[in-house]
Amino acid sequence: MLSAAENRAITEVGPGTAGGDWLRRYWHPIAISDEWGGIKTLWQYDRQIFFKDEPGTVTSWGERLGTFTGRPTATRILGEDLVIFRDGSGRLGLVGLRCPHRGASMEFGKVRSDGLECFYHGWVFDIEGTCLHQPAEPEDSGFKHKVKHKAYPVQEMGGLIWAYMGPGEAPLLPKIDVAARQDGVRAVENFGLWTSNWFQICENSLDQLHTAILHGYKEGERSDIWGTEMPDCTWEQAWYGIRSIQERRKLGNHRVSSYVFPTLNRLAQPWPGAQYRWPRHSGIWRTPVDDTNTLIFSIVFTPNVDGKEPDLPPGLSYDITEVLHQHRVQDYDALVSQGPIFDRTREMLGASDKGVILFRKMTLEAIKAVQDGTDPVGVWRDPAMDKIIDLSDEVVDTYLEPMPRVAA
Numbered sequence: 338m339l340s341a342a343e344n345r346a347i348t349e350v351g352p353g354t355a356g357g358d359w360l361r362r363y364w365h366p367i368a369i370s371d372e373w374g375g376i377k378t379l380w381q382y383d384r385q386i387f388f389k390d391e392p393g394t395v396t397s398w399g400e401r402l403g404t405f406t407g408r409p410t411a412t413r414i415l416g417e418d419l420v421i422f423r424d425g426s427g428r429l430g431l432v433g434l435r436c437p438h439r440g441a442s443m444e445f446g447k448v449r450s451d452g453l454e455c456f457y458h459g460w461v462f463d464i465e466g467t468c469l470h471q472p473a474e475p476e477d478s479g480f481k482h483k484v485k486h487k488a489y490p491v492q493e494m495g496g497l498i499w500a501y502m503g504p505g506e507a508p509l510l511p512k513i514d515v516a517a518r519q520d521g522v523r524a525v526e527n528f529g530l531w532t533s534n535w536f537q538i539c540e541n542s543l544d545q546l547h548t549a550i551l552h553g554y555k556e557g558e559r560s561d562i563w564g565t566e567m568p569d570c571t572w573e574q575a576w577y578g579i580r581s582i583q584e585r586r587k588l589g590n591h592r593v594s595s596y597v598f599p600t601l602n603r604l605a606q607p608w609p610g611a612q613y614r615w616p617r618h619s620g621i622w623r624t625p626v627d628d629t630n631t632l633i634f635s636i637v638f639t640p641n642v643d644g645k646e647p648d649l650p651p652g653l654s655y656d657i658t659e660v661l662h663q664h665r666v667q668d669y670d671a672l673v674s675q676g677p678i679f680d681r682t683r684e685m686l687g688a689s690d691k692g693v694i695l696f697r698k699m700t701l702e703a704i705k706a707v708q709d710g711t712d713p714v715g716v717w718r719d720p721a722m723d724k725i726i727d728l729s730d731e732v733v734d735t736y737l738e739p740m741p742r743v744a745a
Contacts, residue, residue: 347701348535352416361503363716365415365499365600368412369404376655378524380658382666388402396529398529403527403529409421414500415502419431419433420434424451424453431490431500437485460484465488468482511717512723513726515637523637527634528634533631533672535623539623541672545570546570568590570583572692578596581692590735591733593732594732595732599703602620603618604618605733607734611737613650615737616639616729617640618640635657
């Protein structure tokens with residue numbers, strides 16, 4: 338059980354809040370890139386939701402906010418309304434939604450070679466928020482030099498656009514293996530907009546016991562997740578966040594998953610029914626939109642074996658969007674039904690909640706680190722860390738063993 342102040346600290350994401358200041362020390366995925374030419378999917382879920390007092394669905398709002406088409410696109414990240422754009426030179430930018438002149442929305446702006454032009458009075462801003470042109474001002478005016486628009490650094494990696502919204506020099510963009518490796522097939526997925534606080538969605542990743550119950554049934558019948566057997570679970574602190582070890586007692590199945598701070602659940606991703614023994618890995622990021630809404634992105638990476646891609650049997654696909662549709666619906670219903678922000682002052686935790694308790698403890702410690710002026714866990718600046726962070730040997734699932742060997 339947490340105090341009301343602790344619950345606010347881990348759930349609030351806006352600027353100036355304890356949790357928001359902490360989250361701004363990291364890079365976050367904000368949209369699928371318009372330049373990603375590989376496999377990409379959008380979860381089709383027609384649950385009706387409202388965002389900004391406008392009706393829509395989990396799918397439609399997720400697409401509007403989390404998929405960049407190349408045209409100026411309005412989004413909201415960490416409680417801030419922003420616009421993603423690509424200027425005429427191909428450079429990617431992320432700026433405040435409203436023009437600092439008269440407040441018109443930059444989502445209707447015109448793309449110029451050097452930036453984005455407000456459609457109302459023609460003010461042009463480059464990707465760093467510098468005002469370049471003010472056509473209605475006198476030619477000899479220096480007014481534009483006094484204007485600075487909100488702008489944040491962005492990068493592209495693994496088919497996603499990533500943003501850093503914190504102070505000072507940005508840390509390294511972590512090259513997590515599923516997003517950075519080039520020796521395989523990558524599927525990039527948008528799981529839509531979930532009307533839930535980001536933290537309760539992430540807590541689900543440290544609650545492995547729910548898989549045997551929530552996901553243990555499909556259409557009234559037991560599924561093959563854990564059968565009727567509860568796994569033995571242990572959780573331990575790791576250099577990147579939390580490592581979870583799960584053992585199935587009767588069948589001997591062994592799973593290890595990694596939670597990389599602040600929002601990534603890094604998993605081995607068995608093929609449906611464990612019917613194919615080719616390695617496959619996934620990462621799921623939960624990006625806070627505001628205190629009560631979250632975008633979810635997934636990358637599924639299938640590595641080459643002996644330099645070759647798999648020859649998928651009929652009915653199998655590289656992505657997991659539709660294959661795990663029922664599980665996604667179950668997760669959505671369980672998490673959203675807790676309310677937009679769960680009141681953790683009223684819960685009753687047991688022995689099976691040790692992973693959740695560790696996650697909360699480490700999060701509060703990370704928030705305190707930022708308040709003390711130091712980098713929290715998962716923020717890397719050492720050039721030696723500017724490499725692929727390969728977790729494939731650590732994140733395992735015996736349903737993927739033995740690994741296949743491709744004949745020479």
